[in-house]
Amino acid sequence: MKIFLEKKLIYIIEIIFFIFLIIATNFSYIFTRRIIAIVLFLISLFCIKFIKNDSNKNVHIKQICLLVLSISVVYIMCLYIMGLYFGYYTSPVKLSFWSIQTFIIPYIVIIISSEIIRIKLYLNSNSNISKILITIAFVLLDIILTTDIKNLNGLEEYVTIISFVIFASIANNLLFNYMVNRFKTIRANIIYKIITTLYVFFIPITPNIYVFFESIIRILIPYIIYAILEIIYNKKKIVKTSKRKKEEIVFVIIASIFITLVVMLVSCKFTYGVLVIGSESMTGTINKGDIIFYKKYDDTNIKRGEILVFSKKDVTTVHRVIDMKETTEGIRYYTKGDANIQKDNGYIQKADIIGRVFYKISYIGYLNLWISDLFK
Amino acid sequence: MKNYTLVIIITLLLAILVIAVGFATIATVNLKITGNAAASASQSNFNVKLTGTPTTGGSGTTTAEIANDGKSATMNVSGLTTKDQTATATFTISNESTDLKASVDATISSLTNSEYFEVSKSIASSTIAASGTTTITVTVKLLKTPATDQTSGEFTVTISADPAN
Numbered sequence: 001m002k003i004f005l006e007k008k009l010i011y012i013i014e015i016i017f018f019i020f021l022i023i024a025t026n027f028s029y030i031f032t033r034r035i036i037a038i039v040l041f042l043i044s045l046f047c048i049k050f051i052k053n054d055s056n057k058n059v060h061i062k063q064i065c066l067l068v069l070s071i072s073v074v075y076i077m078c079l080y081i082m083g084l085y086f087g088y089y090t091s092p093v094k095l096s097f098w099s100i101q102t103f104i105i106p107y108i109v110i111i112i113s114s115e116i117i118r119i120k121l122y123l124n125s126n127s128n129i130s131k132i133l134i135t136i137a138f139v140l141l142d143i144i145l146t147t148d149i150k151n152l153n154g155l156e157e158y159v160t161i162i163s164f165v166i167f168a169s170i171a172n173n174l175l176f177n178y179m180v181n182r183f184k185t186i187r188a189n190i191i192y193k194i195i196t197t198l199y200v201f202f203i204p205i206t207p208n209i210y211v212f213f214e215s216i217i218r219i220l221i222p223y224i225i226y227a228i229l230e231i232i233y234n235k236k237k238i239v240k241t242s243k244r245k246k247e248e249i250v251f252v253i254i255a256s257i258f259i260t261l262v263v264m265l266v267s268c269k270f271t272y273g274v275l276v277i278g279s280e281s282m283t284g285t286i287n288k289g290d291i292i293f294y295k296k297y298d299d300t301n302i303k304r305g306e307i308l309v310f311s312k313k314d315v316t317t318v319h320r321v322i323d324m325k326e327t328t329e330g331i332r333y334y335t336k337g338d339a340n341i342q343k344d345n346g347y348i349q350k351a352d353i354i355g356r357v358f359y360k361i362s363y364i365g366y367l368n369l370w371i372s373d374l375f376k
Numbered sequence: 377m378k379n380y381t382l383v384i385i386i387t388l389l390l391a392i393l394v395i396a397v398g399f400a401t402i403a404t405v406n407l408k409i410t411g412n413a414a415a416s417a418s419q420s421n422f423n424v425k426l427t428g429t430p431t432t433g434g435s436g437t438t439t440a441e442i443a444n445d446g447k448s449a450t451m452n453v454s455g456l457t458t459k460d461q462t463a464t465a466t467f468t469i470s471n472e473s474t475d476l477k478a479s480v481d482a483t484i485s486s487l488t489n490s491e492y493f494e495v496s497k498s499i500a501s502s503t504i505a506a507s508g509t510t511t512i513t514v515t516v517k518l519l520k521t522p523a524t525d526q527t528s529g530e531f532t533v534t535i536s537a538d539p540a541n
Contacts, residue, residue, distance in 0.1 A: 262393065
Protein backbone atom coordinates (compact mmCIF):
# COMPACT_ATOMS: atom_id res chain seq x y z
CA MET A 1 0.00 0.00 0.00
CA LYS A 2 2.84 2.36 0.93
CA ILE A 3 4.72 1.57 -2.30
CA PHE A 4 1.56 2.13 -4.31
CA LEU A 5 1.09 5.56 -2.70
CA GLU A 6 4.71 6.48 -3.39
CA LYS A 7 4.33 5.57 -7.08
CA LYS A 8 1.23 7.72 -7.25
CA LEU A 9 3.13 10.55 -5.64
CA ILE A 10 5.92 10.24 -8.21
CA TYR A 11 3.40 10.57 -11.02
CA ILE A 12 1.84 13.60 -9.34
CA ILE A 13 5.24 15.29 -8.90
CA GLU A 14 6.14 14.50 -12.50
CA ILE A 15 2.89 16.04 -13.72
CA ILE A 16 3.31 19.13 -11.52
CA PHE A 17 6.91 19.52 -12.70
CA PHE A 18 5.85 19.18 -16.31
CA ILE A 19 2.93 21.62 -16.00
CA PHE A 20 5.19 24.13 -14.26
CA LEU A 21 7.72 23.91 -17.12
CA ILE A 22 5.01 24.32 -19.77
CA ILE A 23 3.67 27.40 -17.96
CA ALA A 24 7.20 28.77 -17.53
CA THR A 25 7.79 28.35 -21.30
CA ASN A 26 4.70 30.41 -22.08
CA PHE A 27 5.23 33.10 -19.44
CA SER A 28 8.99 33.47 -19.55
CA TYR A 29 8.74 37.14 -18.50
CA ILE A 30 7.19 36.08 -15.16
CA PHE A 31 9.22 32.94 -14.55
CA THR A 32 12.67 34.40 -14.29
CA ARG A 33 15.65 32.30 -13.25
CA ARG A 34 15.11 33.27 -9.63
CA ILE A 35 11.47 32.15 -9.63
CA ILE A 36 12.35 28.90 -11.41
CA ALA A 37 15.08 28.32 -8.81
CA ILE A 38 12.61 28.83 -5.95
CA VAL A 39 9.98 26.51 -7.48
CA LEU A 40 12.51 23.76 -8.23
CA PHE A 41 13.93 24.12 -4.73
CA LEU A 42 10.45 23.58 -3.27
CA ILE A 43 9.78 20.57 -5.50
CA SER A 44 13.15 19.08 -4.53
CA LEU A 45 12.34 19.56 -0.81
CA PHE A 46 9.05 17.81 -1.38
CA CYS A 47 10.84 14.93 -3.13
CA ILE A 48 13.36 14.59 -0.30
CA LYS A 49 10.58 14.52 2.28
CA PHE A 50 8.20 12.10 0.60
CA ILE A 51 10.22 9.87 -1.73
CA LYS A 52 12.74 7.51 -0.23
CA ASN A 53 15.75 6.32 -2.16
CA ASP A 54 17.61 3.12 -2.43
CA SER A 55 20.50 3.57 -0.01
CA ASN A 56 22.86 1.28 -1.97
CA LYS A 57 25.34 3.81 -3.24
CA ASN A 58 28.14 3.02 -5.58
CA VAL A 59 31.50 2.64 -3.90
CA HIS A 60 33.30 4.55 -6.69
CA ILE A 61 31.46 7.86 -6.22
CA LYS A 62 34.55 9.85 -5.27
CA GLN A 63 36.51 8.43 -8.20
CA ILE A 64 33.64 9.11 -10.62
CA CYS A 65 33.28 12.70 -9.41
CA LEU A 66 37.00 13.27 -9.88
CA LEU A 67 36.88 11.77 -13.35
CA VAL A 68 33.90 13.92 -14.41
CA LEU A 69 35.59 16.99 -12.90
CA SER A 70 38.76 16.29 -14.91
CA ILE A 71 36.83 15.72 -18.17
CA SER A 72 34.82 18.91 -17.64
CA VAL A 73 37.97 20.95 -17.07
CA VAL A 74 39.67 19.38 -20.11
CA TYR A 75 36.52 20.15 -22.16
CA ILE A 76 36.62 23.83 -21.17
CA MET A 77 40.36 23.94 -21.86
CA CYS A 78 39.77 22.45 -25.34
CA LEU A 79 37.20 25.18 -26.05
CA TYR A 80 39.74 27.86 -25.10
CA ILE A 81 42.45 26.18 -27.18
CA MET A 82 40.06 26.18 -30.15
CA GLY A 83 39.62 29.88 -29.43
CA LEU A 84 43.23 30.40 -30.51
CA TYR A 85 42.05 29.55 -34.04
CA PHE A 86 38.56 31.08 -33.97
CA GLY A 87 39.24 34.05 -31.69
CA TYR A 88 37.68 35.24 -28.45
CA TYR A 89 35.11 37.78 -27.38
CA THR A 90 34.61 39.53 -24.08
CA SER A 91 32.22 37.54 -21.90
CA PRO A 92 28.83 39.29 -21.96
CA VAL A 93 28.28 38.86 -18.22
CA LYS A 94 31.13 39.54 -15.85
CA LEU A 95 31.54 38.38 -12.29
CA SER A 96 29.87 40.97 -10.08
CA PHE A 97 27.44 41.17 -7.19
CA TRP A 98 24.65 41.60 -9.72
CA SER A 99 25.68 38.56 -11.80
CA ILE A 100 26.11 36.45 -8.64
CA GLN A 101 22.56 37.10 -7.46
CA THR A 102 20.94 37.16 -10.90
CA PHE A 103 22.69 34.24 -12.56
CA ILE A 104 25.16 32.29 -10.47
CA ILE A 105 23.14 31.62 -7.28
CA PRO A 106 19.88 30.84 -9.16
CA TYR A 107 21.81 28.53 -11.53
CA ILE A 108 23.44 26.66 -8.64
CA VAL A 109 20.05 26.26 -6.90
CA ILE A 110 18.45 25.11 -10.18
CA ILE A 111 21.26 22.62 -10.87
CA ILE A 112 21.22 21.07 -7.40
CA SER A 113 17.42 21.03 -7.09
CA SER A 114 16.89 19.58 -10.54
CA GLU A 115 19.39 16.79 -9.87
CA ILE A 116 17.65 15.96 -6.58
CA ILE A 117 14.35 15.80 -8.46
CA ARG A 118 16.00 13.63 -11.13
CA ILE A 119 17.38 11.02 -8.74
CA LYS A 120 14.19 10.85 -6.72
CA LEU A 121 11.93 10.47 -9.74
CA TYR A 122 14.17 8.46 -12.03
CA LEU A 123 15.21 5.78 -9.57
CA ASN A 124 11.71 5.26 -8.24
CA SER A 125 9.99 5.23 -11.57
CA ASN A 126 9.33 1.81 -13.06
CA SER A 127 7.74 2.68 -16.38
CA ASN A 128 9.78 3.72 -19.41
CA ILE A 129 7.17 6.32 -20.36
CA SER A 130 7.67 7.97 -17.02
CA LYS A 131 11.47 8.02 -17.54
CA ILE A 132 11.05 9.49 -21.02
CA LEU A 133 8.73 12.16 -19.57
CA ILE A 134 11.34 13.04 -16.94
CA THR A 135 13.99 13.39 -19.67
CA ILE A 136 11.71 15.58 -21.79
CA ALA A 137 10.99 17.74 -18.75
CA PHE A 138 14.70 18.31 -18.15
CA VAL A 139 15.27 19.15 -21.81
CA LEU A 140 12.40 21.63 -21.52
CA LEU A 141 14.06 23.13 -18.44
CA ASP A 142 17.31 23.65 -20.40
CA ILE A 143 15.36 25.31 -23.21
CA ILE A 144 13.60 27.66 -20.77
CA LEU A 145 16.87 28.62 -19.11
CA THR A 146 18.71 29.38 -22.36
CA THR A 147 16.14 30.49 -24.90
CA ASP A 148 13.15 32.68 -25.34
CA ILE A 149 11.48 29.91 -27.34
CA LYS A 150 8.28 31.87 -27.93
CA ASN A 151 10.08 34.60 -29.83
CA LEU A 152 12.21 32.62 -32.25
CA ASN A 153 12.45 34.24 -35.62
CA GLY A 154 13.51 32.58 -38.83
CA LEU A 155 15.19 29.38 -39.87
CA GLU A 156 18.63 30.33 -38.54
CA GLU A 157 17.37 30.71 -34.97
CA TYR A 158 15.43 27.44 -35.12
CA VAL A 159 18.43 25.50 -36.46
CA THR A 160 20.67 27.04 -33.80
CA ILE A 161 18.27 26.21 -30.98
CA ILE A 162 17.68 22.66 -32.17
CA SER A 163 21.41 21.99 -32.60
CA PHE A 164 22.94 24.03 -29.82
CA VAL A 165 20.33 23.66 -27.10
CA ILE A 166 17.94 20.76 -27.75
CA PHE A 167 20.35 18.13 -29.15
CA ALA A 168 23.00 19.03 -26.58
CA SER A 169 20.42 18.93 -23.79
CA ILE A 170 19.16 15.49 -24.90
CA ALA A 171 22.74 14.16 -24.94
CA ASN A 172 23.51 15.69 -21.53
CA ASN A 173 20.30 14.47 -19.90
CA LEU A 174 20.80 10.93 -21.22
CA LEU A 175 24.25 11.01 -19.61
CA PHE A 176 22.84 12.37 -16.33
CA ASN A 177 20.13 9.68 -16.31
CA TYR A 178 22.78 7.05 -16.99
CA MET A 179 24.98 8.28 -14.13
CA VAL A 180 22.05 8.43 -11.72
CA ASN A 181 20.85 4.99 -12.76
CA ARG A 182 24.25 3.34 -12.83
CA PHE A 183 26.08 4.95 -9.92
CA LYS A 184 23.14 6.17 -7.82
CA THR A 185 24.72 9.60 -7.40
CA ILE A 186 24.00 13.14 -8.49
CA ARG A 187 27.32 14.63 -7.39
CA ALA A 188 29.04 13.95 -10.72
CA ASN A 189 26.09 15.51 -12.60
CA ILE A 190 26.20 18.61 -10.41
CA ILE A 191 29.96 18.99 -10.90
CA TYR A 192 29.67 18.65 -14.68
CA LYS A 193 26.72 21.07 -14.90
CA ILE A 194 28.25 23.72 -12.65
CA ILE A 195 31.58 23.72 -14.49
CA THR A 196 30.15 23.72 -18.01
CA THR A 197 27.43 26.28 -17.22
CA LEU A 198 29.18 28.75 -14.98
CA TYR A 199 32.71 28.97 -16.40
CA VAL A 200 31.68 31.94 -18.57
CA PHE A 201 31.12 34.05 -15.44
CA PHE A 202 34.60 33.44 -14.08
CA ILE A 203 36.70 33.82 -17.24
CA PRO A 204 36.54 37.31 -18.78
CA ILE A 205 36.92 36.05 -22.36
CA THR A 206 34.90 33.41 -24.17
CA PRO A 207 36.10 31.49 -27.24
CA ASN A 208 34.25 32.59 -30.33
CA ILE A 209 33.65 29.11 -31.69
CA TYR A 210 31.37 28.73 -34.66
CA VAL A 211 28.02 27.58 -33.24
CA PHE A 212 27.95 24.63 -35.65
CA PHE A 213 31.16 23.21 -34.16
CA GLU A 214 30.12 23.95 -30.60
CA SER A 215 26.80 22.15 -31.13
CA ILE A 216 28.66 19.05 -32.26
CA ILE A 217 31.15 19.24 -29.37
CA ARG A 218 28.28 19.60 -26.91
CA ILE A 219 26.67 16.36 -28.06
CA LEU A 220 29.97 14.47 -28.25
CA ILE A 221 31.24 15.29 -24.74
CA PRO A 222 28.45 13.38 -22.91
CA TYR A 223 29.17 10.37 -25.09
CA ILE A 224 32.90 10.58 -24.32
CA ILE A 225 32.14 10.66 -20.57
CA TYR A 226 29.75 7.73 -20.96
CA ALA A 227 32.31 5.72 -22.97
CA ILE A 228 35.07 6.35 -20.41
CA LEU A 229 32.82 5.37 -17.51
CA GLU A 230 31.71 2.22 -19.33
CA ILE A 231 35.29 1.21 -20.14
CA ILE A 232 36.37 1.68 -16.51
CA TYR A 233 33.36 0.43 -14.57
CA ASN A 234 31.50 -2.03 -16.79
CA LYS A 235 32.59 -5.44 -15.62
CA LYS A 236 30.18 -7.32 -17.89
CA LYS A 237 32.03 -7.21 -21.17
CA ILE A 238 30.07 -8.16 -24.26
CA VAL A 239 31.31 -11.33 -25.90
CA LYS A 240 31.69 -10.81 -29.63
CA THR A 241 33.33 -12.78 -32.37
CA SER A 242 36.52 -11.18 -33.67
CA LYS A 243 34.92 -10.88 -37.15
CA ARG A 244 31.92 -8.99 -35.74
CA LYS A 245 34.21 -6.76 -33.69
CA LYS A 246 36.30 -5.96 -36.77
CA GLU A 247 33.20 -5.15 -38.82
CA GLU A 248 31.93 -2.79 -36.15
CA ILE A 249 35.27 -1.00 -35.85
CA VAL A 250 35.52 -0.59 -39.63
CA PHE A 251 31.94 0.72 -39.77
CA VAL A 252 32.54 3.23 -36.96
CA ILE A 253 35.82 4.45 -38.52
CA ILE A 254 34.32 4.89 -42.01
CA ALA A 255 31.19 6.58 -40.65
CA SER A 256 33.28 8.89 -38.44
CA ILE A 257 35.54 9.91 -41.34
CA PHE A 258 32.50 10.56 -43.53
CA ILE A 259 30.79 12.66 -40.86
CA THR A 260 34.01 14.58 -40.12
CA LEU A 261 34.33 15.42 -43.82
CA VAL A 262 30.69 16.52 -43.99
CA VAL A 263 31.16 18.74 -40.92
CA MET A 264 34.35 20.30 -42.30
CA LEU A 265 32.78 20.96 -45.69
CA VAL A 266 29.48 22.33 -44.38
CA SER A 267 31.24 24.62 -41.89
CA CYS A 268 33.07 26.36 -44.81
CA LYS A 269 35.83 27.19 -42.33
CA PHE A 270 38.53 25.13 -43.98
CA THR A 271 40.19 24.94 -47.43
CA TYR A 272 37.18 23.26 -49.02
CA GLY A 273 33.51 24.08 -48.55
CA VAL A 274 30.10 23.15 -49.88
CA LEU A 275 27.06 25.26 -50.63
CA VAL A 276 23.53 24.38 -51.60
CA ILE A 277 22.33 26.25 -54.66
CA GLY A 278 19.02 27.94 -54.00
CA SER A 279 18.56 29.92 -57.19
CA GLU A 280 18.18 29.26 -60.89
CA SER A 281 20.63 31.85 -62.15
CA MET A 282 23.19 29.22 -63.19
CA THR A 283 20.68 26.69 -64.54
CA GLY A 284 22.25 24.46 -67.15
CA THR A 285 25.61 24.53 -65.43
CA ILE A 286 24.53 24.34 -61.80
CA ASN A 287 20.87 23.70 -61.14
CA LYS A 288 18.70 24.64 -58.20
CA GLY A 289 19.05 21.89 -55.58
CA ASP A 290 22.61 20.96 -56.58
CA ILE A 291 25.44 21.26 -54.12
CA ILE A 292 28.71 22.79 -55.22
CA PHE A 293 32.17 22.17 -53.83
CA TYR A 294 34.56 25.10 -53.75
CA LYS A 295 38.17 25.68 -52.84
CA LYS A 296 38.92 28.73 -50.77
CA TYR A 297 40.37 31.59 -52.81
CA ASP A 298 44.14 31.60 -52.45
CA ASP A 299 44.89 34.96 -54.10
CA THR A 300 45.98 33.38 -57.40
CA ASN A 301 44.94 34.82 -60.76
CA ILE A 302 41.37 34.35 -61.82
CA LYS A 303 40.60 33.58 -65.43
CA ARG A 304 37.62 34.58 -67.48
CA GLY A 305 35.03 31.78 -67.43
CA GLU A 306 35.77 30.54 -63.95
CA ILE A 307 32.82 30.04 -61.59
CA LEU A 308 33.34 31.88 -58.32
CA VAL A 309 31.69 31.93 -54.93
CA PHE A 310 31.66 35.51 -53.73
CA SER A 311 29.96 37.58 -51.10
CA LYS A 312 28.90 41.15 -51.54
CA LYS A 313 26.75 43.07 -49.09
CA ASP A 314 26.26 39.83 -47.09
CA VAL A 315 24.79 38.00 -50.10
CA THR A 316 26.61 34.87 -51.20
CA THR A 317 26.48 34.25 -54.93
CA VAL A 318 27.83 31.59 -57.27
CA HIS A 319 28.33 33.10 -60.73
CA ARG A 320 30.76 33.02 -63.64
CA VAL A 321 33.42 35.65 -64.37
CA ILE A 322 32.66 37.17 -67.78
CA ASP A 323 34.98 40.14 -67.83
CA MET A 324 37.87 41.72 -65.96
CA LYS A 325 39.25 45.23 -65.83
CA GLU A 326 42.48 46.37 -64.27
CA THR A 327 42.11 49.66 -62.42
CA THR A 328 44.15 51.68 -59.99
CA GLU A 329 42.06 50.16 -57.18
CA GLY A 330 42.83 46.61 -58.31
CA ILE A 331 41.23 44.16 -60.71
CA ARG A 332 37.48 44.33 -61.10
CA TYR A 333 35.68 41.13 -61.97
CA TYR A 334 32.36 41.33 -63.75
CA THR A 335 30.13 38.32 -63.19
CA LYS A 336 26.95 36.82 -64.57
CA GLY A 337 24.74 33.82 -63.91
CA ASP A 338 24.80 31.51 -66.95
CA ALA A 339 21.00 31.60 -67.15
CA ASN A 340 20.72 35.35 -66.59
CA ILE A 341 20.20 37.78 -69.43
CA GLN A 342 22.14 40.56 -67.82
CA LYS A 343 25.44 40.62 -66.07
CA ASP A 344 25.43 41.16 -62.32
CA ASN A 345 25.18 44.70 -60.98
CA GLY A 346 28.54 46.33 -60.41
CA TYR A 347 31.66 44.28 -60.02
CA ILE A 348 33.52 42.24 -57.44
CA GLN A 349 37.08 42.55 -56.25
CA LYS A 350 39.53 40.09 -54.73
CA ALA A 351 38.31 40.84 -51.21
CA ASP A 352 34.78 39.70 -52.16
CA ILE A 353 35.86 36.33 -53.53
CA ILE A 354 35.33 33.34 -51.23
CA GLY A 355 36.39 30.53 -53.51
CA ARG A 356 36.44 28.76 -56.87
CA VAL A 357 33.85 26.13 -57.73
CA PHE A 358 35.42 22.84 -58.81
CA TYR A 359 32.70 20.21 -58.51
CA LYS A 360 28.96 19.75 -58.14
CA ILE A 361 26.61 16.98 -57.13
CA SER A 362 23.07 17.14 -58.45
CA TYR A 363 19.84 16.96 -56.43
CA ILE A 364 21.44 16.46 -52.98
CA GLY A 365 20.44 19.93 -51.80
CA TYR A 366 16.70 19.47 -52.33
CA LEU A 367 16.20 18.46 -48.70
CA ASN A 368 17.76 21.75 -47.61
CA LEU A 369 15.60 23.73 -50.02
CA TRP A 370 12.51 21.96 -48.74
CA ILE A 371 13.41 22.78 -45.12
CA SER A 372 14.21 26.34 -46.15
CA ASP A 373 10.83 26.67 -47.90
CA LEU A 374 9.03 25.56 -44.74
CA PHE A 375 10.22 28.71 -42.99
CA LYS A 376 9.37 31.17 -45.73
CA MET B 377 23.49 -6.85 -21.76
CA LYS B 378 22.86 -5.49 -25.24
CA ASN B 379 25.41 -3.70 -27.37
CA TYR B 380 24.24 -0.15 -26.68
CA THR B 381 27.53 1.49 -27.67
CA LEU B 382 27.06 0.90 -31.40
CA VAL B 383 23.48 2.17 -31.22
CA ILE B 384 24.64 5.30 -29.41
CA ILE B 385 27.45 5.92 -31.93
CA ILE B 386 25.04 5.56 -34.86
CA THR B 387 22.55 7.89 -33.14
CA LEU B 388 25.30 10.44 -32.52
CA LEU B 389 26.51 10.32 -36.11
CA LEU B 390 22.94 10.75 -37.34
CA ALA B 391 22.45 13.70 -34.98
CA ILE B 392 25.62 15.33 -36.33
CA LEU B 393 24.38 14.74 -39.88
CA VAL B 394 21.06 16.39 -39.03
CA ILE B 395 22.90 19.39 -37.56
CA ALA B 396 25.05 19.57 -40.70
CA VAL B 397 21.95 19.54 -42.93
CA GLY B 398 20.47 22.31 -40.77
CA PHE B 399 23.49 24.55 -41.04
CA ALA B 400 23.85 23.85 -44.78
CA THR B 401 20.23 24.98 -45.11
CA ILE B 402 20.99 28.27 -43.37
CA ALA B 403 23.75 28.87 -45.91
CA THR B 404 21.28 28.23 -48.73
CA VAL B 405 18.91 30.93 -47.58
CA ASN B 406 21.55 33.54 -48.30
CA LEU B 407 21.90 32.59 -51.92
CA LYS B 408 19.79 34.62 -54.28
CA ILE B 409 19.42 35.41 -57.92
CA THR B 410 21.23 38.51 -58.99
CA GLY B 411 21.26 40.01 -62.44
CA ASN B 412 17.77 39.39 -63.71
CA ALA B 413 15.78 40.22 -60.63
CA ALA B 414 14.27 43.23 -62.38
CA ALA B 415 12.75 41.12 -65.13
CA SER B 416 9.23 42.13 -64.20
CA ALA B 417 9.99 45.83 -64.34
CA SER B 418 10.12 47.78 -67.56
CA GLN B 419 13.71 48.24 -68.67
CA SER B 420 12.81 50.17 -71.79
CA ASN B 421 12.73 53.43 -69.87
CA PHE B 422 15.92 52.78 -67.91
CA ASN B 423 17.93 55.95 -68.32
CA VAL B 424 20.58 57.39 -66.08
CA LYS B 425 22.16 60.70 -66.98
CA LEU B 426 23.91 63.80 -65.71
CA THR B 427 21.50 66.61 -64.99
CA GLY B 428 21.33 70.09 -63.52
CA THR B 429 24.16 72.56 -63.13
CA PRO B 430 27.42 71.27 -61.73
CA THR B 431 28.84 73.01 -58.67
CA THR B 432 32.54 73.76 -58.41
CA GLY B 433 34.84 74.47 -55.53
CA GLY B 434 38.37 74.35 -54.16
CA SER B 435 41.38 76.34 -55.33
CA GLY B 436 42.00 77.91 -58.72
CA THR B 437 39.33 78.32 -61.32
CA THR B 438 37.11 75.42 -62.22
CA THR B 439 34.45 75.24 -64.85
CA ALA B 440 32.15 72.31 -65.37
CA GLU B 441 29.57 71.69 -68.06
CA ILE B 442 27.23 68.89 -68.94
CA ALA B 443 26.62 67.96 -72.59
CA ASN B 444 23.11 68.33 -73.99
CA ASP B 445 22.39 64.62 -74.00
CA GLY B 446 23.50 64.35 -70.33
CA LYS B 447 25.84 61.50 -71.20
CA SER B 448 29.12 63.36 -70.78
CA ALA B 449 30.55 66.41 -69.05
CA THR B 450 33.69 68.47 -69.18
CA MET B 451 35.65 69.94 -66.32
CA ASN B 452 38.43 72.49 -66.73
CA VAL B 453 40.71 73.44 -63.92
CA SER B 454 43.29 76.20 -63.97
CA GLY B 455 45.20 78.24 -61.43
CA LEU B 456 46.40 75.45 -59.18
CA THR B 457 49.76 76.74 -58.07
CA THR B 458 50.65 75.14 -54.76
CA LYS B 459 51.33 71.49 -54.12
CA ASP B 460 48.30 69.58 -52.73
CA GLN B 461 45.83 72.26 -53.86
CA THR B 462 42.57 70.71 -55.05
CA ALA B 463 39.69 71.69 -57.27
CA THR B 464 36.34 69.94 -57.26
CA ALA B 465 33.25 69.66 -59.42
CA THR B 466 30.06 68.01 -58.27
CA PHE B 467 27.67 66.59 -60.83
CA THR B 468 24.14 65.32 -60.27
CA ILE B 469 23.31 61.86 -61.63
CA SER B 470 19.62 61.25 -62.17
CA ASN B 471 17.85 57.95 -62.55
CA GLU B 472 14.98 58.70 -64.91
CA SER B 473 13.50 55.23 -64.68
CA THR B 474 10.21 55.19 -62.82
CA ASP B 475 10.39 51.58 -61.68
CA LEU B 476 14.04 50.50 -61.59
CA LYS B 477 16.72 51.37 -59.12
CA ALA B 478 20.11 52.10 -60.63
CA SER B 479 23.44 50.87 -59.44
CA VAL B 480 26.05 53.44 -60.45
CA ASP B 481 29.78 53.33 -60.54
CA ALA B 482 32.51 55.53 -61.95
CA THR B 483 36.00 54.80 -63.21
CA ILE B 484 38.82 57.22 -63.93
CA SER B 485 41.03 56.47 -66.88
CA SER B 486 43.36 58.03 -69.45
CA LEU B 487 44.96 60.57 -67.12
CA THR B 488 47.70 62.06 -69.26
CA ASN B 489 49.79 63.90 -66.71
CA SER B 490 49.77 61.76 -63.60
CA GLU B 491 53.12 63.22 -62.60
CA TYR B 492 51.41 66.53 -61.79
CA PHE B 493 47.78 65.61 -61.21
CA GLU B 494 45.82 63.12 -59.23
CA VAL B 495 42.14 62.63 -59.98
CA SER B 496 39.72 60.98 -57.62
CA LYS B 497 35.96 60.57 -57.51
CA SER B 498 33.37 60.02 -54.87
CA ILE B 499 29.79 58.92 -55.42
CA ALA B 500 27.39 59.90 -52.64
CA SER B 501 25.31 56.74 -53.03
CA SER B 502 26.06 53.81 -55.30
CA THR B 503 22.36 53.00 -55.66
CA ILE B 504 19.81 55.50 -56.93
CA ALA B 505 16.15 54.87 -56.26
CA ALA B 506 13.73 55.01 -59.18
CA SER B 507 13.31 58.69 -60.15
CA GLY B 508 15.99 59.60 -57.62
CA THR B 509 19.32 61.34 -57.82
CA THR B 510 22.80 61.11 -56.41
CA THR B 511 25.96 63.14 -56.86
CA ILE B 512 29.46 62.44 -58.01
CA THR B 513 32.31 64.69 -56.93
CA VAL B 514 35.45 64.72 -59.04
CA THR B 515 38.54 66.07 -57.35
CA VAL B 516 41.72 67.19 -59.11
CA LYS B 517 44.82 67.55 -56.95
CA LEU B 518 48.13 69.16 -57.89
CA LEU B 519 50.87 66.78 -56.89
CA LYS B 520 53.97 68.84 -57.51
CA THR B 521 55.24 72.31 -58.34
CA PRO B 522 56.25 74.34 -60.19
CA ALA B 523 53.33 74.08 -62.53
CA THR B 524 53.12 76.56 -65.38
CA ASP B 525 50.21 77.56 -67.59
CA GLN B 526 51.40 74.93 -69.99
CA THR B 527 51.13 72.19 -67.41
CA SER B 528 47.87 70.47 -68.18
CA GLY B 529 46.31 67.09 -67.98
CA GLU B 530 43.34 65.26 -69.40
CA PHE B 531 41.33 62.45 -68.02
CA THR B 532 38.08 60.59 -68.50
CA VAL B 533 35.57 59.73 -65.84
CA THR B 534 33.20 57.07 -67.07
CA ILE B 535 30.00 56.56 -65.18
CA SER B 536 28.32 53.20 -65.60
CA ALA B 537 24.79 52.45 -64.49
CA ASP B 538 22.96 49.15 -64.29
CA PRO B 539 19.43 48.31 -63.24
CA ALA B 540 19.33 47.06 -59.69
CA ASN B 541 16.63 45.17 -57.80
